[in-house]
Every structure is written in structure tokens, then in C-alpha cells.
Amino acid sequence: MSEWRTPQVDDLCDAVVALRTRDEAASFLRDVCTLHELEVLAHRWHAAQLLDRGIPYAEVARTVHGSTATVTRVESTLALSVSFLSVDITHAADFITVSWTRYTNHDDTGIVGHSDSNAAQDSGTLRVTYDHDLFQNVAAGPRVRFGSVHIFSSFFDHVTYYAAASTMGANVRVENSYFAAVTAAGQDPAYGPVTTDLPGSDAPGFVDLIGNHADGASAPNAVMSGQTNSWTPPYPYAADAATTAPAITIQCAGPRAIGTAGPSN
Numbered sequence: 697m698s699e700w701r702t703p704q705v706d707d708l709c710d711a712v713v714a715l716r717t718r719d720e721a722a723s724f725l726r727d728v729c730t731l732h733e734l735e736v737l738a739h740r741w742h743a744a745q746l747l748d749r750g751i752p753y754a755e756v757a758r759t760v761h762g763s764t765a766t767v768t769r770v771e772s773t774l775a776l777s778v779s780f781l782s783v784d785i786t787h788a789a790d791f792i793t794v795s796w797t798r799y800t801n802h803d804d805t806g807i808v809g810h811s812d813s814n815a816a817q818d819s820g821t822l823r824v825t826y827d828h829d830l831f832q833n834v835a836a837g838p839r840v841r842f843g844s845v846h847i848f849s850s851f852f853d854h855v856t857y858y859a860a861a862s863t864m865g866a867n868v869r870v871e872n873s874y875f876a877a878v879t880a881a882g883q884d885p886a887y888g889p890v891t892t893d894l895p896g897s898d899a900p901g902f903v904d905l906i907g908n909h910a911d912g913a914s915a916p917n918a919v920m921s922g923q924t925n926s927w928t929p930p931y932p933y934a935a936d937a938a939t940t941a942p943a944i945t946i947q948c949a950g951p952r953a954i955g956t957a958g959p960s961n
Contacts, residue, residue: 745951785843786810788821795827798950802834809841812864812898818842822866825929826850828936830945831859839894840866840901846929847871849936851945852878852889858918859889862901867927869904874941879915888918909938 708728715721725734739760746756783806785792799805809818822843831837832853838845841864848871852859855878862868870890878889889910892900902925905917936944 782806785824788817790821791823793825796949798830799834800832804836805834807839808843830949840868842866849941851941857887858891861891861894862903863897864899866901871906872935872938873908874938875910875914877913888915891918892920892923907938
């Protein structure tokens with residue numbers, strides 16, 4: 697545990713996660729903070745949001761009325777907190793939705809399915825939806841084993857290896873998503889924006905590709921012969937066109953200021 701994670705800090709964290717509404721959060725913060733402390737927290741949170749969107753330091757400092765030194769500290773903390781962040785859905789987790797989530801400047805972003813040897817536990821579960829997510833400047837998108845995964849209206853921007861990998865008999869439907877500079881030219885030929893074959897994987901998976909768009913800087917998909925399988929998600933949903941995914945996810949995915957208008961669907 698980090699030195700700053702004292703029992704008192706953990707107790708405070710427990711109190712925060714127990715809050716259920718914005719009004720409860722406002723009352724709690726007003727009880728434990730002075731008005732000046734609350735203003736500082738709000739400014740730092742605003743700075744973190746702007747930095748996450750790639751706004752330059754000087755502009756962030758002017759916007760939040762803070763010093764560049766403070767903005768730099770916020771950026772350092774933000775980078776530390778997200779550089780190892782991934783969403784791992786494993787050990788028979790089921791009926792999971794990852795929606796309107798922003799991954800930026802990461803290595804891997806997550807797995808669905810614990811390992812190639814965990815079929816006994818994971819088979820028949822791991823039904824997961826990725827809905828309007830942004831993967832930007834990352835090493836890879838979701839790697840799927842065994843599960844049934846639906847990815848739609850998402851934007852994969854400058855991804856080193858692959859946007860989605862389906863292995864170990866998984867079924868992955870990638871729909872109305874946009875690939876920009878995914879698996880750059882000269883990369884390992886086993887990779888592609890969508891792939892069913894990864895080096896070291898025991899078996900390929902299946903994919904269903906519908907209405908996606910890839911720019912000229914992206915490699916072709918790496919889908920093995922016979923590894924396509926059409927399936928329909930068992931729920932209603934509204935998928936925006938692939939060509940609109942970049943603008944929608946850049947504007948709306950990830951944290952926004954309270955009160956900012958969100959997506960219509």
C-alpha cells in the first residue's frame with residue numbers, strides 16, 4: 697500500500713463511495729471542506745478533465761485560474777492513475793457493459809476472460825458490451841477469450857497492435873466502429889484492427905464485422921479463414937454510424953463537467 701494510504705484515508709474513501717446522489721456528495725464535501733478547499737478541489741478536477749482531453753498546460757492554467765505548477769502536479773497524478781488502468785472482466789463475470797469510457801495513453805486496456813486455461817469457469821459467461829468507447833494512443837483494445845462481446849460505435853485511434861482480438865472460441869461482434877491508424881504498416885502481420893489469431897494463444901475466436909470504417913493508415917483485419925460467425929445481441933440498442941464515432945466519443949466519452957449535455961441515446 698502507498699504511504700499516503702493511511703487507515704484514515706481509506707475510511708474517507710469508504711465514505712465517498714457510499715454516497716448515492718449529487719446532493720449527498722455536496723453535503724458531505726461541504727461538511728469536510730472549507731469553501732476554499734472545495735474551490736481548490738473543483739479547480740483541480742476541472743484541470744484533470746481538460747488535461748485528459750489534451751488541452752495544453754498553459755490553456756488549462758488560464759481556464760482554471762491556477763498555476764502551471766499546479767496543473768503539472770495534476771497531470772502527473774492523472775498519468776500515474778491511468779497508465780496501468782485496464783478493465784479486466786474475468787472469472788465468469790457476466791452481463792457487463794463498458795460504456796462511454798475513455799482510454800488514452802495506455803498500454804493494454806483490458807481482457808475479457810482470465811486465461812486460455814480457464815475454460816471451465818469462463819465458458820458460457822462473459823457476455824460483455826462495449827458501447828461508444830474511445831481507445832486513443834493505446835497498445836491494444838479488448839482481448840477476448842470464451843465470451844460473447846459486442847463492440848459498437850467506438851473509436852480506435854492510433855492503436856499499436858489491435859482494436860479487438862477474439863480468441864479461444866469467443867464470439868466478438870464489432871459494429872459501426874471507426875479505426876484510425878490501427879496496427880500501423882510494418883507491424884507484426886499477425887495483428888490487424890480485428891484479429892482472431894494472436895501469437896501464443898491456444899485457439900482462435902470468431903468475429904462478426906458490421907458497418908465498420910478503417911482509414912488508410914490502418915492495416916487490414918487479420919481474421920483467419922472460417923472464423924466468422926454471425927450473431928445478434930439479445931437486447932435493443934442504438935448504434936451510431938461508424939463515421940460519426942470519432943466526433944461523438946471524443947466529445948462525450950469519459951468525465952465531463954457536471955451539467956454538460958450528454959449523448960442523446
